[in-house]
Amino acid sequence: MPLLDIQNISIRFGGLTAVADFSLTMGDHDIYGLIGPNGAGKTTVFNMLTGVYTPTSGTMTFDGESIVGLKPYNITKKKIARTFQNIRLMKNLSVLDNVKISFIYQEKYGLTSAILRLPSFFHEEEDVQKKSLELLKVFHLDDKKDEMAANLPYGEQRRLEIARALATQPKLLLLDEPAAGMNPQETQELTELIRWIRKTFKISILLIEHDMRLVMSVCEKIVVLDYGKIIARGTPDEIKANPKVIEAYLGEEAAHA
């Protein structure tokens, strides 16, 4: 059984069909890429997957359960996590508190325990503190745990956003342009990071990215969107050689990259 099974989802905004008949199946520990020109509908696919939009038609199954029509926070509980194209950290909160947000839904104690400070409060809060610090440590952010998120350099903000998404314990991680605004050095590190995340956390990753070097080196399969439709899918080599993709998106020189 595939982990993620999307069949023919479409979404219309008024007269505009933003995404038409999008299908994708992903198994455990896959890394797939979603590419295409600006406005092709890549982020819209993410937004449908995470419950921000509900598809007008089609089915989406994750881990054997339909996720169509679920609210974003319920989709997170089904173990899908995401990052955002324009980083959406809680800028005025500390690095540590940003990660702790992701543990809220996993903590079980109620309002009464919080107000009366019952043992379950201390027990779970200490646990969350420990887990958050461990996660920050593997992302090399532990020495900045008390820093305000807004004060981190750009690359670290991206890293923190990924750490925060992983804190929700996902089985599928959606990365929306993780390399945007990064220099080649940082992109190189990100490439390593993505591979390492898959290996360490044993999860699947679907990423939207314009940096072809990253996409081609890290993704096992690539789906190309143009004007809301899938124009190609296949391995990086197949995509690089596909004349439709070259015409719509990559351009001639990329074929030789």
Add this chain to the structure above:
Amino acid sequence: MSVSLTASLKKLGIFLAASVAVFVVFTLLISTGVINAYYKRILMTICINIILALSTNLIINFTGQLTLGHSAFMAIGAYAAAAISLKTGLPFVLSLIFGGLVAGLFGFLIGLPTLRLKGDYLAITTMGFCQIIVVAIQNIPQLGGAQGLPGIPGKTTFAWVFFCMILTILVLHNVVSSKQGRAMISVREDEIAAEAMGVNTTRYKVMAFTLGAFFAGLAGGLYAFLMMFIEPTTFNYFKSIDLVIYVVLGGAGNFAGCIASTSILTFLPEALRAFGDLRLVIYPLLLIIIMILRVKNIRVMRLVKMIGRHKGGKEGDSHAAA
């Protein structure tokens, strides 16, 4: 934020010791007549306003929802507590709790639909709700209508308002430093990101609104049993605006700042009585000056300390909460 039991107990101990000390000092001052009946009443009003301000603080500063109708919950609490006490002879404490619960219930019912709105839309809706409550009470003869509800027993004592204030500080402090508080703060910071991290934002907005309403209702009950007479117009949106001013001035999510600003701004109009009608000019002017200082990041707390150094200080309870 500390999560360990020992650190938490130590903080609680310090806070309770400071509270008892402040209480003993004020009780002594009252019993020896240094604080006369007039100032005692102002002091009690300050305590009630602090409860109101902290409950508003939870909604506006922590959860980021601009409500301009919080005084409606005070009205509901005041009328519910007074009415049940007058009609059934329910004991004072139970009447207070009843007032809080009724207000909390209203907060829940109002919050569920209105909290889908954001920013100025929410502000206007809550303001409208406040006005509806005031007009509704004016047209319920059983509650005294526009003429007000007289004959409420004067059961509110300084000890009670002080106790309720400390209780409010403790409960709300525990809420904001728990996962529930973290969820509320995440709503304020970025609702979309919060939802993507698994936070049911509606649930926590409604929770903040309900809790805020409960404590506003509690304050309303205390107010009713203090004044012994309540009328609807006391609770119109001017009162709500006052609350917004207290919490904005107090600083974002800052308990101590909120308590200090509420104390000063409640006392100020009384202190300016000597100026006669001019106080209606001086008070707003002072507000403007304080706001400018705030914008320049000069905290009210620091101002209090400055004034305190000059006068020897009376702001005993303000630093206890942080």
